[in-house]
Amino acid sequence: MTAYENLCTLVGEIALIQSTASVLDWDQETHMPSKSLEHRAQQLSYLSAKAHDLATSDPFRSLLAQAETAPANQSPSEAANLREWRYELDRAVRIPTTLVAEESAVTSRAKHAWVEARKRSEFALFAPHLKHVLDIARKKAALWGFEEEPYDALLMGYERGARTRDVATLFANLKPTLRAIAKAAVERSQAIPKDLLRGDYPIAKQQQLNREIATSLGFDFDAGRIDTTAHPFCTTLGPNDIRLTTRYDATDFTSSLFGVLHEAGHGLYEQGLPAADFGRPSGTAVSLGIHESQSRLWENHVGRSEAFWKKWLPRATELFPSLGAISLSDFLATIHRAEFSCIRVEADEATYDLHILLRFDLERRLLNGTLEVEGVPAAWNAQFEESFGMTPPDDAHGCLQDIHWSMGGLGYFATYTLGNLNSAQLFQQAVRTPAIAEATGEANYAPLLAWLRTHVHALGSTLRPSDLMRAATGRPTEPAPYLEHLRSRFGVR
Amino acid sequence: MTAYENLCTLVGEIALIQSTASVLDWDQETHMPSKSLEHRAQQLSYLSAKAHDLATSDPFRSLLAQAETAPANQSPSEAANLREWRYELDRAVRIPTTLVAEESAVTSRAKHAWVEARKRSEFALFAPHLKHVLDIARKKAALWGFEEEPYDALLMGYERGARTRDVATLFANLKPTLRAIAKAAVERSQAIPKDLLRGDYPIAKQQQLNREIATSLGFDFDAGRIDTTAHPFCTTLGPNDIRLTTRYDATDFTSSLFGVLHEAGHGLYEQGLPAADFGRPSGTAVSLGIHESQSRLWENHVGRSEAFWKKWLPRATELFPSLGAISLSDFLATIHRAEFSCIRVEADEATYDLHILLRFDLERRLLNGTLEVEGVPAAWNAQFEESFGMTPPDDAHGCLQDIHWSMGGLGYFATYTLGNLNSAQLFQQAVRTPAIAEATGEANYAPLLAWLRTHVHALGSTLRPSDLMRAATGRPTEPAPYLEHLRSRFGVR
Numbered sequence: 001m002t003a004y005e006n007l008c009t010l011v012g013e014i015a016l017i018q019s020t021a022s023v024l025d026w027d028q029e030t031h032m033p034s035k036s037l038e039h040r041a042q043q044l045s046y047l048s049a050k051a052h053d054l055a056t057s058d059p060f061r062s063l064l065a066q067a068e069t070a071p072a073n074q075s076p077s078e079a080a081n082l083r084e085w086r087y088e089l090d091r092a093v094r095i096p097t098t099l100v101a102e103e104s105a106v107t108s109r110a111k112h113a114w115v116e117a118r119k120r121s122e123f124a125l126f127a128p129h130l131k132h133v134l135d136i137a138r139k140k141a142a143l144w145g146f147e148e149e150p151y152d153a154l155l156m157g158y159e160r161g162a163r164t165r166d167v168a169t170l171f172a173n174l175k176p177t178l179r180a181i182a183k184a185a186v187e188r189s190q191a192i193p194k195d196l197l198r199g200d201y202p203i204a205k206q207q208q209l210n211r212e213i214a215t216s217l218g219f220d221f222d223a224g225r226i227d228t229t230a231h232p233f234c235t236t237l238g239p240n241d242i243r244l245t246t247r248y249d250a251t252d253f254t255s256s257l258f259g260v261l262h263e264a265g266h267g268l269y270e271q272g273l274p275a276a277d278f279g280r281p282s283g284t285a286v287s288l289g290i291h292e293s294q295s296r297l298w299e300n301h302v303g304r305s306e307a308f309w310k311k312w313l314p315r316a317t318e319l320f321p322s323l324g325a326i327s328l329s330d331f332l333a334t335i336h337r338a339e340f341s342c343i344r345v346e347a348d349e350a351t352y353d354l355h356i357l358l359r360f361d362l363e364r365r366l367l368n369g370t371l372e373v374e375g376v377p378a379a380w381n382a383q384f385e386e387s388f389g390m391t392p393p394d395d396a397h398g399c400l401q402d403i404h405w406s407m408g409g410l411g412y413f414a415t416y417t418l419g420n421l422n423s424a425q426l427f428q429q430a431v432r433t434p435a436i437a438e439a440t441g442e443a444n445y446a447p448l449l450a451w452l453r454t455h456v457h458a459l460g461s462t463l464r465p466s467d468l469m470r471a472a473t474g475r476p477t478e479p480a481p482y483l484e485h486l487r488s489r490f491g492v493r
Numbered sequence: 494m495t496a497y498e499n500l501c502t503l504v505g506e507i508a509l510i511q512s513t514a515s516v517l518d519w520d521q522e523t524h525m526p527s528k529s530l531e532h533r534a535q536q537l538s539y540l541s542a543k544a545h546d547l548a549t550s551d552p553f554r555s556l557l558a559q560a561e562t563a564p565a566n567q568s569p570s571e572a573a574n575l576r577e578w579r580y581e582l583d584r585a586v587r588i589p590t591t592l593v594a595e596e597s598a599v600t601s602r603a604k605h606a607w608v609e610a611r612k613r614s615e616f617a618l619f620a621p622h623l624k625h626v627l628d629i630a631r632k633k634a635a636l637w638g639f640e641e642e643p644y645d646a647l648l649m650g651y652e653r654g655a656r657t658r659d660v661a662t663l664f665a666n667l668k669p670t671l672r673a674i675a676k677a678a679v680e681r682s683q684a685i686p687k688d689l690l691r692g693d694y695p696i697a698k699q700q701q702l703n704r705e706i707a708t709s710l711g712f713d714f715d716a717g718r719i720d721t722t723a724h725p726f727c728t729t730l731g732p733n734d735i736r737l738t739t740r741y742d743a744t745d746f747t748s749s750l751f752g753v754l755h756e757a758g759h760g761l762y763e764q765g766l767p768a769a770d771f772g773r774p775s776g777t778a779v780s781l782g783i784h785e786s787q788s789r790l791w792e793n794h795v796g797r798s799e800a801f802w803k804k805w806l807p808r809a810t811e812l813f814p815s816l817g818a819i820s821l822s823d824f825l826a827t828i829h830r831a832e833f834s835c836i837r838v839e840a841d842e843a844t845y846d847l848h849i850l851l852r853f854d855l856e857r858r859l860l861n862g863t864l865e866v867e868g869v870p871a872a873w874n875a876q877f878e879e880s881f882g883m884t885p886p887d888d889a890h891g892c893l894q895d896i897h898w899s900m901g902g903l904g905y906f907a908t909y910t911l912g913n914l915n916s917a918q919l920f921q922q923a924v925r926t927p928a929i930a931e932a933t934g935e936a937n938y939a940p941l942l943a944w945l946r947t948h949v950h951a952l953g954s955t956l957r958p959s960d961l962m963r964a965a966t967g968r969p970t971e972p973a974p975y976l977e978h979l980r981s982r983f984g985v986r
Binding site: 013016019020024033039043047220221223225239278305352393 | 506509510512513516517520524525526527528530531532533535539540713715716717718719723730731732733735751771
């Protein structure tokens with residue numbers, strides 16, 4: 001066996017442990033009885049320590065060093081795996097175990113404090129914890145090292161090869177146009193009644209429709225499933241075990257459905273990764289910005305399109321008498337309705353990215369030290385006023401609404417908008433092929449999925465995100481396709 | 494830290510791994526998508542190898558040896574834990590890894606062959622696999638060692654301290670009386686219509702009733718749950734995570750309910766074990782024969798009693814219009830109906846043990862070499878004719894019906910009847926306390942559960958099964974209470 005093959009065996013062991021932890025995580029979110037929280041935490045912390053020990057062990061290091069110096073007839077996936085393992089190892093060994101333990105303790109307390117602070121809408125309860133989280137993030141950034149600013153080191157953990165400065169420039173250019181589109185879309189939407197769809201939608205029938213639709217996109221239910229949680233997510237328990245969740249509103253079937261479309265987009269990516277490479281970079285999704293492109297592509301470019309509902313509205317009407325004889329155009333108008341609102345996770349396509357730009361700016365300044373934690377509520381509200389023309393009624397609907405910072409997830413938000421940009425760019429590229437455009441126009445998604453399989457899914461992490469975008473579309477991530485999509489969706493010129 | 498404390502830490506690690514494997518097992522039975530079977534098998538085999546390595550590791554051995562020679566001021570649970578760890582270690586190290594691997598391969602093939610053989614009702618397809626399984630069981634028995642016969646060594650794995658000869662004597666004495674009771678019960682039952690309860694029982698309402706009833710027994714749903722599987726079971730995923738399953742028949746609500754009562758009996762035992770001792774013998778159920786006593790106690794002594802249905806029949810009638818205005822006595826007659834039938838898992842109280850006695854006798858002879866594998870169908874049918882007055886129509890309804898042998902589970906069946914005997918003996922002892930009898934007569938089960946908590950659950954494995962029975966009831970396991978129960982239930986004198 002070569003050093004590379006031995007390394008793959010060791011990585012396979014780590015993948016068994018990590019995918020086992022994913023089963024435990026999934027179970028915790030979906031089924032675990034409440035009193036088992038403490039024991040489950042012990043199980044998970046045991047598994048994560050074991051995986052970390054193996055991934056930084058002497059055998060791993062020496063095998064990696066040997067494999068790197070082996071004769072250079074590496075396949076693209078072998079080269080990518082060695083590159084990524086080196087990168088991950090170098091990052092992992094720079095963070096001392098004491099800091100890992102400190103972070104775990106700090107974020108555990110911060111999460112509890114955040115829940116309470118949001119409930120009472122009292123930022124002061126969360127502020128000291130956010131300071132600790134920020135302190136640890138800065139320490140980690142310093143240990144990892146960065147070229148220009150600490151945010152770089154964090155962003156790299158989610159989006160390999162991305163630079164904060166580039167993202168900031170991209171977002172700064174986007175902002176005025178996004179605001180203009182959002183404003184026009186919101187104005188146009190005032191004529192659309194808000195509660196047109198409200199009615200009685202039995203959950204069992206929603207589940208049936210969701211399943212039919214996910215199947216029609218190509219989601220394989222012999223290698224996945226859909227369950228119910230308070231917050232929708234997608235998780236991978238093994239190469240053939242991809243689980244989505246959604247939540248149900250018995251008065252509006254579109255809530256669970258768009259959740260499923262979004263998570264099924266993530267799930268199709270995971271189901272399309274090379275199963276034989278499970279647990280290796282070549283069998284792993286490349287970045288959050290590419291992952292989000294898949295969820296947003298199926299949710300928005302497919303799931304909010306006229307062609308999609310031309311096919312599925314009749315079926316929905318069959319299942320839900322509540323829909324009455326709603327016309328396709330009224331239905332589309334309703335699901336394209338835009339409004340300025342405070343909560344990101346409830347935002348529509350027209351206003352969503354303004355939420356992201358605000359968060360990116362604030363957390364970048366927090367890390368650079370140009371914004372103090374105490375100044376967050378005021379800075380949030382000022383920017384919110386500027387972008388949305390309104391001020392949140394309280395911090396619970398403002399700077400306390402998201403869980404990310406309490407979990408130490410700084411540098412994460414930017415990938416949501418990168419995902420939106422990528423989704424439009426990939427979709428527009430795919431439908432340049434007439435056969436894909438035609439099939440997609442008839443709500444037959446096999447050709448579109450096949451294109452994504454080839455140009456995105458099958459690649460795993462062999463190409464970095466920007467190289468993947470270039471290979472798939474001929475261009476790095478850029479705003480034009482997305483802005484074109486928004487303009488067309490909201491009839492804005 | 495003392496050697497004993499260090500040992501507890503190491504055992505805690507093993508318990509984390511094993512309870513993690515239980516989560517994976519449970520998920521596989523309840524939710525896992527079919528294509529994930531191979532990956533799940535890899536995860537489980539990895540975890541079981543890790544647990545086995547730790548449980549037979551040099552640190553474990555040397556800590557155990559140190560703890561055993563430490564000054565003898567041990568608590569009862571410490572003494573029991575040292576005794577059981579020594580016993581388990583000695584058994585574990587006698588079986589070479591090659592035999593473990595061979596057994597796993599043989600039983601995996603045997604299980605597949607059994608499924609096919611049962612489907613086609615062709616014993617010849619299963620016979621060569623049963624020979625392999627038997628061969629391995631004999632090898633293991635020889636390596637473990639036994640006083641009188643190989644069956645002893647296997648039985649000890651399920652029922653510490655039990656001797657085959659004693660069980661055989663007990664069963665031989667039981668048999669004529671059981672046959673007489675069964676015969677009388679079946680004759681008496683012919684006047685009772687078979688399909689009196691058949692109707693329309695929506696599964697959601699069955700689930701509601703099952704949950705209300707399990708709660709009323711004392712099952713804690715914050716530390717457990719009920720799911721749906723083809724074969725009901727109870728499994729422990731952590732000290733506060735006990736999961737039951739049942740199956741639903743939409744035309745008869747008693748099918749899922751008695752499944753829940755049985756499994757909740759197992760679950761109450763598990764919920765009553767000392768949580769702080771999780772994973773140690775002192776926090777682990779003592780034997781299958783005691784475990785089964787708990788399931789049968791709640792299923793039959795409580796769940797088929799008049800007092801129970803006096804309370805719950807009105808509620809069931811409220812939920813299920815199908816029940817109409819059935820009287821309590823008609824209902825009880827129906828759920829006490831006895832008949833001779835071929836399938837053990839569908840057998841009633843009056844005939845169940847005859848199924849067990851037959852299996853015990855055959856597998857004992859197989860192990861002693863006085864019955865050849867080829868002779869199993871004929872021996873089965875002859876004994877069946879003798880006990881039930883009928884011959885199975887084919888081997889699928891005869892010697893191929895149970896999964897146990899294909900999994901290497903020889904020596905297991907006896908514990909079902911031991912459990913029945915123990916259930917009657919424990920129940921009768923408990924209701925000797927007037928307050929318990931009175932509450933139980935009003936379907937208030939808190940006092941009964943409290944008695945079981947004290948005399949059975951809280952003890953874990955600190956007492957051996959026979960000592961537990963003696964401590965709880967003043968007598969070792971004996972047939973009189975059970976026979977008295979059956980006679981009274983079926984009105985046989």
